[in-house]
Structure formats: structure tokens, C-alpha cells
Amino acid sequence: MKKRNRSFVSLLIALSFVVLAVTGVLAFALPFSLQIVGLHALMGFVFIGIIALHVVNNYHHLSRYMKTRVLWATIVITVGLTGLFLWQPAPIRSFLKLSQNLGPATDRFEVQKEGLIYQYRPSPTYQMALNLRAGETFDVTTPPHVAIWLENASFYHIKTLREPDDLTAGRAALPYWDFKRRGWEAAKRQMETEGLDSKPTPEVDGVSGATQNSSFDPADYILPADPDNPMPYRLLVEIDQPNDGQPSLVYSVEIDNSIPRSFQLLDMVGFPKQEANDADGKEVWALYFVDDQFNSALELVDSGLLTIDR
Amino acid sequence: MPSKSNLLLPQPITAERYNSMTNTQHDNGRRNFLQKSVLGTAAAGLAIASTTHTTAQTVQDASEPEIMNEIDVLVIGGGTAGHVAAIQAGRAGAKTLIVERNSQLGGTTTTGGVSFPGLFDAWGKQIIAGIGWELVKESVELDNGKFPNFAKVPQRHWQNQVFTNQFLYAILAEEKCAQAGVEIAFYEFPQTVEQTSDGWQVDCVGFGTRRRVRCKQIIDCTGGAEVVGMLGMPRLREEERQPGSFLFMLGKEHQPGRNQIHRLYVHGADSTNSRTATEANLTGRKSVLARVRKEKKRLMHMQPETGFRESYRIEGETLITVNDYTSGRLFEDAISYAFYPVDLHTKTGVRPKPLKPGKVPTIPLRALIPKSSKNIIVAGRCVSSDRLANSGLRVQASCMGMGQAAGAAATLAAKMGTTPLEVPLTKIHALLREHGQIIPGKA
Numbered sequence: 001m002k003k004r005n006r007s008f009v010s011l012l013i014a015l016s017f018v019v020l021a022v023t024g025v026l027a028f029a030l031p032f033s034l035q036i037v038g039l040h041a042l043m044g045f046v047f048i049g050i051i052a053l054h055v056v057n058n059y060h061h062l063s064r065y066m067k068t069r070v071l072w073a074t075i076v077i078t079v080g081l082t083g084l085f086l087w088q089p090a091p092i093r094s095f096l097k098l099s100q101n102l103g104p105a106t107d108r109f110e111v112q113k114e115g116l117i118y119q120y121r122p123s124p125t126y127q128m129a130l131n132l133r134a135g136e137t138f139d140v141t142t143p144p145h146v147a148i149w150l151e152n153a154s155f156y157h158i159k160t161l162r163e164p165d166d167l168t169a170g171r172a173a174l175p176y177w178d179f180k181r182r183g184w185e186a187a188k189r190q191m192e193t194e195g196l197d198s199k200p201t202p203e204v205d206g207v208s209g210a211t212q213n214s215s216f217d218p219a220d221y222i223l224p225a226d227p228d229n230p231m232p233y234r235l236l237v238e239i240d241q242p243n244d245g246q247p248s249l250v251y252s253v254e255i256d257n258s259i260p261r262s263f264q265l266l267d268m269v270g271f272p273k274q275e276a277n278d279a280d281g282k283e284v285w286a287l288y289f290v291d292d293q294f295n296s297a298l299e300l301v302d303s304g305l306l307t308i309d310r
Numbered sequence: 311m312p313s314k315s316n317l318l319l320p321q322p323i324t325a326e327r328y329n330s331m332t333n334t335q336h337d338n339g340r341r342n343f344l345q346k347s348v349l350g351t352a353a354a355g356l357a358i359a360s361t362t363h364t365t366a367q368t369v370q371d372a373s374e375p376e377i378m379n380e381i382d383v384l385v386i387g388g389g390t391a392g393h394v395a396a397i398q399a400g401r402a403g404a405k406t407l408i409v410e411r412n413s414q415l416g417g418t419t420t421t422g423g424v425s426f427p428g429l430f431d432a433w434g435k436q437i438i439a440g441i442g443w444e445l446v447k448e449s450v451e452l453d454n455g456k457f458p459n460f461a462k463v464p465q466r467h468w469q470n471q472v473f474t475n476q477f478l479y480a481i482l483a484e485e486k487c488a489q490a491g492v493e494i495a496f497y498e499f500p501q502t503v504e505q506t507s508d509g510w511q512v513d514c515v516g517f518g519t520r521r522r523v524r525c526k527q528i529i530d531c532t533g534g535a536e537v538v539g540m541l542g543m544p545r546l547r548e549e550e551r552q553p554g555s556f557l558f559m560l561g562k563e564h565q566p567g568r569n570q571i572h573r574l575y576v577h578g579a580d581s582t583n584s585r586t587a588t589e590a591n592l593t594g595r596k597s598v599l600a601r602v603r604k605e606k607k608r609l610m611h612m613q614p615e616t617g618f619r620e621s622y623r624i625e626g627e628t629l630i631t632v633n634d635y636t637s638g639r640l641f642e643d644a645i646s647y648a649f650y651p652v653d654l655h656t657k658t659g660v661r662p663k664p665l666k667p668g669k670v671p672t673i674p675l676r677a678l679i680p681k682s683s684k685n686i687i688v689a690g691r692c693v694s695s696d697r698l699a700n701s702g703l704r705v706q707a708s709c710m711g712m713g714q715a716a717g718a719a720a721t722l723a724a725k726m727g728t729t730p731l732e733v734p735l736t737k738i739h740a741l742l743r744e745h746g747q748i749i750p751g752k753a
Contacts, residue, residue: 155465267667270463287463289434 009053016047028099034107109162113140115302118148120161122222129307132237132266135299137244144241144300145170145248147177150218151234157184158233159218173240174248176272179285221255230257235306237266246297247271250287253306266304376520379493381405382724383717384512384525386500389417390427390706391690391713392531393483394441398717399529400490401441402741404724407523408492409514411499412615415483417533419706420476422617423557423571427706428471429649431460432670437647440747442710445486446472449479455567467651467662475567495521503528503540508727509685527720527730528686531713534581534621535680535692543680545622547582548697552655554579554616556594561607571611574598577657581618590616619655619691619704626694627676627731635699636665641674643735644750645719645742646711648673654701665702672750673708675735678716684729689716711747718742 023040030036055062065071085092108119115134121127130148138144147170148162157180164170171178221233233255240248251266270287271294278284290298371377381404385396388410396408408415418424427446430438450457453475464470487494498516509526530537535545553575560572574597579590594616602609632652634641648671651662665671677694678687689712691704702708718741719730726733739749 269667288461289463291434291461 005053006057009050009057012050013047013054016043016050019043020047107161111140111143116143116146118162122218125310126223127309128235129309130235130237130266131305131307132239133302133305135302137241137296137299138301139241142242144239145173147174147238149177149180149236150221151180151236152221153232153234156187157181158221161235169242173242174238175274176248176250176285176287177236177238179272179283221257224257227257232256232258235266236269237304238272239300241297241300244296246294247273249290249294249297249300251301251304253304255306255308257310260308260310262307262309264306264308266306375518376522379407379521379523379525381407381493381523381525383407383527383529383720384409384510384523385492385529385531385717386512386537387417387531387533387690388412388415388483388494388496389421389531389533389690389709390419390442391709391716392417392529393487394445394710394713395529395531395689395717395720396492397441397483397486397490398714398742398745399721400487400492401745402718402721404527404721406490406492407495407525408487409495409498409500409521409523411497413496414480415487415494416476416480418617419474420480420483421613421615422555423476423613424555424617424706425474425476425479425566426468426471427474427710429467429705430472430707431470432647432649432665433668434461434463436460437649437670437748438707438711440711440714440742440745441486442707442714444746445479445482446474448482449474450567452482453478453567467664473567473569477566495519500537500540503537505541505685526685526724526727529713529716529720530686530688530692531690531716533618533690533692535624535688536622537686538624538680538683538688538692539622541680541683541686543683544625545692546625547622548620551578551580551621552619552701553577553657554581554590554594554618556591556598556616557613558598558609559611560598560601560605560609562610564611574601575655576616579616579618581621587616587618590618620697620700621692623692623700624680624688624694626688627679627681628674628694630671630673630677630693630695630699630703632696632698635671635695635702636663636669638665638669638671640751641672641676643675644672645675645678645715645735645738646673646708647671647748647750648703648705648708648711650702650705650708652698652702653705654698670750671699671702673703673712673715675715675719675738676731678712678719679731685723687716687720687730689713714745714747715742718745 020040020043023036023043026036027033027040088096107121108117110117113134115138116130116132118130118132119128120130132146134140145164145166146162147160147164149160150158152158160177160181164174221231224230234252235255236250236252238248238250249271250269252269253264253266255264268290270289272285273288275284275286383396383399383404383406385392385399385406385408388396388408392408392410393415396406399406412421414420419427427442430436430443430446436443447457449455450472455473455475457472458464458470460470484494495514495516498514498519498521500512501515502513504511506524509524510528512523512525512528514521514523528537539545555573556576557571557573564571574594576590576594576597579593580586581590591614595612598609598612628641633639635648636652649665651664653660653662673693678689680686680688680694690709691700693700693703693712695703715738716730718738719733722733722737722741723730739752743749743752
């Protein structure tokens with residue numbers, strides 16, 4: 001019985017460790033996902049319980065190890081790594097930058113009869129709250145498809161903050177976000193295969209164009225390494241009410257941390273329309289100014305307020 | 311000073327004269343085509359450089375250096391605002407002369423090579439039309455060019471600039487001047503400007519020409535308010551100007567009205583006077599030469615002059631502030647819309663600050679009138695404004711809108727025997743509307 005219990009605990013430890021390891025890597029590599037991080041955290045709690053049983057089963061061996069010099073070596077290594085990871089010198093920060101998750105990001109999305117609330121907290125000192133106040137045609141029982149994402153000043157998607165709940169239907173209903181995100185994923189794949197040289201290069205326009213910025217790393221915008229030289233970025237929302245016979249609408253707001261503002265209203269930009277493919281045969285979508293095909297869709301959102309606590 | 315007796319009255323280039331000139335060209339063209347066909351058959355395989363013949367109209371008493379004009383409206387500067395002002399004045403019935411120091415009309419759009427004027431639209435609607443748009447539209451259509459889709463939300467403001475064939479534009483501007491009865495005087499610039507009891511006496515100088523002009527109204531479209539400066543009226547000027555742009559094409563063919571063109575910043579470019587403008591052009595061309603040597607590519611195209619962004623602005627009856635501009639303030643005496651980001655170029659480039667959705671700035675008549683002046687109005691980038699507002703107001707569509715308004719106000723003032731500020735705004739609006747312009751705040 002005791003032996004079976006021991007083997008049961010050991011196998012459970014091994015399998016839960018596999019889940020923890022995989023979700024840990026995914027949580028590091030992918031944009032924030034409540035499913036992955038939630039699985040990782042909850043499995044972690046289970047793991048703690050099983051480890052407790054494992055310690056009980058192996059107390060005799062462990063107490064023997066504690067009397068050896070190995071104990072001190074393991075304590076030194078553990079304390080050293082903990083200190084190093086807490087201190088986060090430049091090489092560690094560089095490695096963490098590879099994460100798409102921006103560390104301890106948490107987000108919350110709620111649909112209420114008053115509208116939609118989205119909160120995003122990429123760091124303890126930076127919190128966004130987006131409040132889309134319900135318009136006259138907003139119906140909480142059939143909530144609209146919504147996607148929220150960030151773009152850099154060169155209009156490249158850099159991070160999807162909120163995917164639609166029904167991803168399949170949402171991608172069809174929110175084609176502009178879907179197009180932007182697919183473009184971003186393709187660019188990332190290209191960069192991975194061809195290296196950094198394939199990254200779009202900024203160009204200074206000597207007549208009238210903008211000096212563009214082109215980083216794809218959301219951390220460069222939200223939590224820049226050089227706070228004195230932040231880069232502006234945009235938050236976009238695409239929203240569509242199913243079965244209203246009207247295209248989705250896109251709202252946006254520019255965020256410039258060099259001119260920190262606590263409250264900003266979103267502006268309606270337009271609606272998406274597919275264009276003819278470009279010279280390379282690539283799919284193209286553009287936004288158009290709202291025309292007379294719109295009626296109830298214009299009343300879906302009364303106003304959009306972005307609040308940032310820095 | 312020339313005595314009045316030996317001043318000659320020249321013949322303006324009227325529509326009939328212009329048409330007869332262009333007809334001559336067509337006849338010669340047909341003849342030449344036949345000639346070329348025969349030669350082509352006889353000398354197949356040989357490269358033959360052909361020449362189309364045309365004959366310039368004889369200038370009456372061309373050997374006389376001194377001439378005189380008695381006119382209603384004198385437009386000084388044939389650039390982006392000037393030729394539109396002159397066409398408006400001519401079409402409204404004013405006897406009009408336009409004096410231009412260079413060899414063609416159009417200014418920045420043609421000589422400067424910034425042949426992608428804008429912005430005529432804002433937020434999906436056209437906001438500037440009239441004579442400027444008529445010229446741009448005809449140039450594009452004649453050139454089988456393309457217009458931006460104004461219903462589409464531009465990611466960058468310049469996506470709604472209209473690629474225009476600068477050469478066609480310049481010729482069409484001349485044709486429209488001729489059709490409006492406007493006399494054109496190239497290679498001339500005012501030397502003295504004196505106030506008279508009923509207007510102005512302006513002495514202009516060109517090579518081999520001394521021209522005395524008596525006019526009721528002056529429209530100063532020199533860019534830097536040169537005439538206002540000659541009259542000793544106050545002007546504003548920054549310690550450091552925005553860089554100019556020198557346009558050229560290196561290593562590949564330039565197709566006017568189609569493709570982007572290479573450009574370089576000329577820092578310190580200043581159109582304050584002929585000496586500073588000379589220096590800017592020399593610097594620009596020297597840089598182009600250096601690039602040719604470095605990149606070892608063919609120089610396929612080069613504009614004759616730097617495109618200048620900034621020199622003097624007038625102190626007007628009112629001043630447009632950047633807050634007026636960005637908030638889209640509707641002035642009570644608004645005569646034109648304007649639309650462009652706040653777009654201040656610096657040594658490190660430019661980061662345009664787009665206007666907030668729905669905002670469309672307006673230009674008041676008083677911002678075109680030098681403070682406490684009579685019988686003179688300006689149009690173009692010298693509009694009375696602070697520097698940041700000016701960085702958005704200075705662009706071509708807005709200057710065209712100002713030009714047409716100045717042409718209308720000056721013409722009405724000349725007819726009514728008053729000064730532009732005293733002309734009832736309703737009359738200016740009515741005349742502008744009659745000539746296709748969009749009036750701010752009026753459906």
C-alpha cells in the first residue's frame with residue numbers, strides 16, 4: 001500500500017510537472033492568455049500539494065541530505081538565482097523581453113448592460129482601463145464581437161489585448177483586426193526565418209512624411225526601457241453587432257507617454273473594406289469613412305474612454 | 311524714372327491670342343508629323359531627333375525697355391496662391407496683371423517640384439475646391455493620372471495628396487490665366503511700391519524691362535510677404551527656419567504625376583531674399599552632385615529651385631494661433647478651410663501632429679490683411695499665424711484657397727472703390743461660391 005502510494009505520488013508529480021513546464025514556456029512565449037496562465041497557476045497549487053506528500057514519503061532521505069554539504073550548495077544556488085532574477089540586470093531583462101507576455105500582465109473583460117469594460121495591467125505601475133459606454137442599440141443579451149489591440153506609429157499590429165470570445169465568428173466579424181493580426185504573425189514568421197534585416201526600416205521623409213518608428217515589441221511602447229524617450233502607439237477597438245447587416249466599426253486613440261494623459265476619448269476611425277490585392281498579391285484591407293449604409297451600428301457605442309494610471 | 315510719354319501699353323495675352331498661339335502649334339505639329347513620317351520611312355533604322363516648331367507671339371515694341379500698365383489688381387508672385395488669385399480676379403472681371411520672378415506659374419507645385427498638392431479633403435469630404443482644385447483635377451485627368459480615394463481613411467496625411475504632372479499644371483495655369491484675361495509678366499519683380507490716392511504705383515524690373523504699374527489693389531503672393539516688407543509693414547520671422555526640400559531623381563526614371571521623387575533636406579534654406587535663396591539652391595545642387603559621385607547613378611531629374619517652407623509671415627488684422635488651428639475654430643470672417651497636420655520640420659525630421667477627427671481649421675479674411683493697411687492683401691504661407699499654426703497652413707491646397715479668396719476680395723474692393731477689409735463678407739462668399747469654392751460653415 002505504502003509502495004503504491006509512493007509510486008502514485010511520484011507519477012503524479014512527474015505528469016503535473018510536464019503540464020507546469022509546458023504552460024510555463026507557453027506563458028513566456030505567447031501573448032497573455034488567461035487559460036494558459038490559469039492552468040499554470042492552478043496546476044502549481046496541485047503540484048504544491050503533491051510535493052507535500054512527496055516530502056512526507058521521502059522524509060528519511062531528505063533529512064539525511066540536509067546533514068551534508070550539498071545543502072549549503074543548493075541554498076547558495078537558490079538564493080543567488082532568486083536575487084539575480086529579482087534584481088534583473090540587463091542580460092536578464094533582455095531575455096525577459098523575448099516574452100510576449102510582458103511579465104505579470106493581467107487583464108479583465110466584462111460585458112455589462114452599461115457597456116464593455118476592459119482592464120489591462122502590464123505592470124504594477126501602469127494600468128489601462130477602457131470603458132466602452134453602451135449606446136442605444138447595445139444589447140447585453142447579444143453582446144457584440146470585440147477585439148482590442150495595439151499598433152505602433154507605423155500602423156503595425158504589435159499586440160492583441162483582447163480577442164473576441166468566439167474566435168471563429170469574431171475573426172469573420174472583425175476583419176480589420178484579423179487582417180492586422182495575421183499580418184503581424186506573418187511578419188514575425190518572416191523575421192524568425194530571415195532575421196532582423198527583414199524588419200521594416202524607418203524612413204525620414206524629407207517632404208512631409210513622419211519619421212516612423214517600427215519596433216514590434218509592445219514593451220518598447222508601454223514600458224519603454226528609456227522612459228525619457230517613449231514612442232507613441234495606438235489602441236484600437238473593432239466592434240461588430242452580429243446580424244445588424246452593417247460592417248464593423250473601428251475606434252482608436254493615440255497614447256503618447258511623453259505627454260501623459262490620464263483620460264482620453266476614443267475616436268471613430270471608420271469601417272473596414274477589402275481592397276484589391278497589392279502588387280505582390282497580398283491581401284489588403286483599408287478603413288473607410290463612415291457612409292450612409294450605417295445606422296444602428298453608430299449607436300452601439302456611446303463613447304469610449306481610456307484611462308491610464310501610470 | 312521713365313517719363314509717362316515714353317511708357318508703352320503692352321497687349322495682354324487674351325484668350326484669342328492664346329488660342330491662336332496654341333493653334334499655330336497644332337498646325338506645325340501636324341506638318342511636322344508628316345515630315346517625320348516621310349523621314350522615318352526613308353531613313354528606317356536611324357535615330358532622328360525631331361523638332362516641333364512653334365512661333366512665339368510678337369511682343370509689341372519689344373525693344374522699348376519701359377512700359378506701363380493701368381490695371382485693377384496686381385498679383386505679385388505667381389506661385390501656389392498667386393496664379394489662383396489672378397485667375398479669380400480675372401474671371402471676376404478685374405483687369406489683372408501677375409508678376410512672377412521665375413519662368414513659370416505654380417511655384418512650389420511646379421518650380422519647387424512638390425507636385426503632390428493637398429489637402430483638399432478632410433474626414434471623407436472635400437473642403438477646398440474652386441480654381442485650385444479645377445487646375446489639379448484637369449492636370450490629373452489630362453495626364454490620365456489617378457486621384458486618391460477620399461472616402462478611404464488615410465493612414466498618413468500625404469496619402470491624400472494628389473500626384474500631379476507639374477509640367478501640365480504649369481501650362482494649364484497659363485492657359486487659364488489667358489482665358490481669364492490675366493496678363494503674365496515673367497522674370498519681373500517689384501523694385502518700388504508707392505501708395506497713391508486710389509491705390510498703388512509699383513515699379514517692376516525684369517531683364518530689358520522696366521514696368522510701371524498703376525493699380526487699385528495689390529495681392530502679395532510672394533510667399534514671404536515681400537511687398538508688405540517693402541512697404542515697411544511689420545512681419546514675423548523665426549530665428550531658425552524649417553529646412554527646405556530639394557527634389558531630384560537619382561538612378562531611375564522620374565515619371566511626373568506618378569511616382570515619388572528623391573528629396574533632401576536643405577537645412578538653413580531661407581527664401582528671405584535672392585542671396586539666401588541662391589545659397590539654398592547652391593547647397594541643394596552641391597549635395598545632389600555629391601550623391602551622384604558617391605552612388606555612381608545617373609541624375610534623371612532635378613528641380614530648378616529648393617522648395618522653401620518658411621520665411622516671413624505678416625502681422626495681420628488677426629493672428630491664427632495653433633489653438634485656433636487644431637480646434638478647428640470657425641472664424642466669423644472665414645473665407646476658406648485648411649487641412650493638414652501641425653507639421654513643423656526640424657533638423658531631425660518631422661513628426662506631424664494630425665488634427666483630431668472632425669476638426670477642420672478655417673482661415674479668416676483678417677489674417678490675410680496686414681495690420682492697418684489699405685488696398686493690399688496677402689495669400690499663401692505668409693498668412694498671419696503663429697509658427698505652429700503656419701506649419702499646417704502653409705501647404706498648397708490651403709494656399710490655393712487663400713489665393714482665390716484674396717482674388718475675390720481684391721476684385722470686389724477694386725470695383726467698389728474700397729479696401730478688402732471693407733468689402734461685405736457676403737459678397738466675397740457669393741463670388742467665391744460662384745467660382746466653385748467651398749465656404750466654411752455654409753452648407
